[in-house]
Amino acid sequence: MSSELTLTLPDGKVLSIVEATDAVGQYNPAVFDLYDRPSSGPHDELLAIDVLSLNALNAFGPGAPMTAMTAVWEKRDDINELAAGITKKNLELLTASEIDEALPRLDEALEYIDAVRGFGYTSTSKLLHRLRPNITPIWDSRIQNWYHNYARDKTWTPWLRQVFQDVLKNRHCLETIRADLRLDFLPIVRIWDILLWSPDA
Numbered sequence: 001m002s003s004e005l006t007l008t009l010p011d012g013k014v015l016s017i018v019e020a021t022d023a024v025g026q027y028n029p030a031v032f033d034l035y036d037r038p039s040s041g042p043h044d045e046l047l048a049i050d051v052l053s054l055n056a057l058n059a060f061g062p063g064a065p066m067t068a069m070t071a072v073w074e075k076r077d078d079i080n081e082l083a084a085g086i087t088k089k090n091l092e093l094l095t096a097s098e099i100d101e102a103l104p105r106l107d108e109a110l111e112y113i114d115a116v117r118g119f120g121y122t123s124t125s126k127l128l129h130r131l132r133p134n135i136t137p138i139w140d141s142r143i144q145n146w147y148h149n150y151a152r153d154k155t156w157t158p159w160l161r162q163v164f165q166d167v168l169k170n171r172h173c174l175e176t177i178r179a180d181l182r183l184d185f186l187p188i189v190r191i192w193d194i195l196l197w198s199p200d201a
Helices: 017-025 029-036 048-057 066-074 076-084 096-114 121-131 141-146 157-169 171-180 188-197
Strands: 006-008 014-016
Touching: 006 017, 006 171, 014 017, 017 171, 017 188, 029 048, 048 066, 048 121, 066 076, 076 096, 076 121, 096 121, 096 157, 141 188, 157 171, 157 188, 171 188
Parallel strands: none
Antiparallel strands: 006 014
């Protein structure tokens, strides 16, 4: 690990690679087994485990999730079709034009899931992340603290574009963290999410 590597957070704060790695390293590894590892990697068919794993990230808050999970399960054919149109390439491998092509497709899928009864921004992003972890960032209250200017946007696109810029700007550092912590099963979009979720960031 090069101690000279740094990572820039959305608010402009700079972390050393050691600080950033320590922050990601404190994440509860049980979540990887319950949310990230089952049927990991991009896939087109919404599986029962994709829906059930949302509970590992408290996607529905303190309320009973079964109504929402049942509602989204009934919409799985439509969700599968929308997901199929989204690239399976990792964000860092996409060209600028491929990113521009992916953004409206991500936005469409997120808007569709968000309209399902019982779903909100958090559960929506966490579900699509299961299908396209390579490119879908996660939105929750902690991420909103970093990207509060985007909380009331009418579409997901401005926030997605900003996250993509932040991830790509910090690509080398995120890849180094992933390698050092042996998290090769995670895309760097997820490493970024874990870092921002950390209270030490």
